[in-house]
Amino acid sequence: MPHKVSLSRLKLTDFRNYAAVSLILDGRHAVLTGNNGAGKTNLMEAVSLLSPGRGLRRAAYSDITRVGAAGGFSIFAALDGMEGEVEIGTGIDAGEETTTRRLRINGTAAKTADELTDHLRLLWLTPAMDGLFTGASSDRRRFLDRLVLSLDPAHGRRASDFERAMRSRNKLLDEGRFDPSWLAGIEEQMASLGIAMALARQEMLGLLTRLIEERPENSPFPSASLQLSGFMDGQFSRPSVDLEDEYAAMLAESRYRDAGAGRTLDGPHRADLIVHHREKAMEAERCSTGEQKALLVGLVLAHARLVGNLTGHAPILLLDEIAAHLDEGRRAALFDLIDGLGGQAFMTGTDRAMFSALGDRAQVFTVADGRVFE
């Protein structure tokens, strides 16, 4: 069983609808109940900002600051971590229109947000992800990249460097500057970054697939089969240098076509994650709404198990409205699965009774109008 990392304190100032709120957590799962608009998801969002990136809503930091606040927002959290207690502080200052936030870990300014992954891994599932299988491929790519990032923090840097190189290529082509050596230099960089990205995604799908295939037969959730499509399909068992050469050649050959299209038409930025419902052998997008939700829950829980197995530390899970629309039996089975992962989970719902099957495995909070009480 992986080690547990749990949040022991959470303090928010001028965060969304909270002027000031403080929670003491006892290490069990945390259930947040309350009416619509009470501030349950806002609390989850605050916790999600203890991982690199912009949190579970991908919000602009200026939108997070409480309307009417004089300063910026701040989040303080204490963790019972991998090596004792860790204190994390993050936020922005008054009136800042910024894309970066302050981050202090144990009182010291962090150089990059990636340092957070040394202390905890966070995974989430929110109702906004319900349309994942039927929506835009960019959402599935982002979902997949988050899966990769949670195990390989360098993936984010590779993706942003690739984007930057691709933008320079697009600009040169757009301006009609077909300087072959300049373009070849950029394309070489795109090839090495792009193939590394594709291989990291492929490796993650391989690991997840293996884990899903080993799952116990009595899981109440369907299992997913996962494939990448849209970029160098079926090629990834070849040596990476060959793939890089091939992608660089592909880019060199398609300069005039891409100049006409106004963008680069081949690359890892066009890949898609294709999911099938394994037992029904059906594409996820053609499954019913309930089946799609169950597939997604199964996938996120499998990923959580993988992160725990590979890092030795169970991730903290943020599961927004996870129990809604499930009957009592499936809800109880879901709670057992979550609990069996060995980590701390935050769960929200409007009705406290929905969580009764958790019994004393959870600390239950009521959220109302920007206040939280047990």
Ligand SMILES: Nc1ncnc2c1ncn2[C@@H]1O[C@H](COP(=O)(O)OP(=O)(O)OP(=O)(O)O)[C@@H](O)[C@H]1O
């Ligand atoms: N920057 C902000 N300043 C003040 N209030 C905000 C800010 N951003 C969002 N809110 C408010 O926070 C409230 C709580 O939102 P939240 O999404 O957490 O609700 P919830 O409890 O998850 O509700 P539901 O059950 O409907 O999902 C909303 O009424 C929203 O308008």
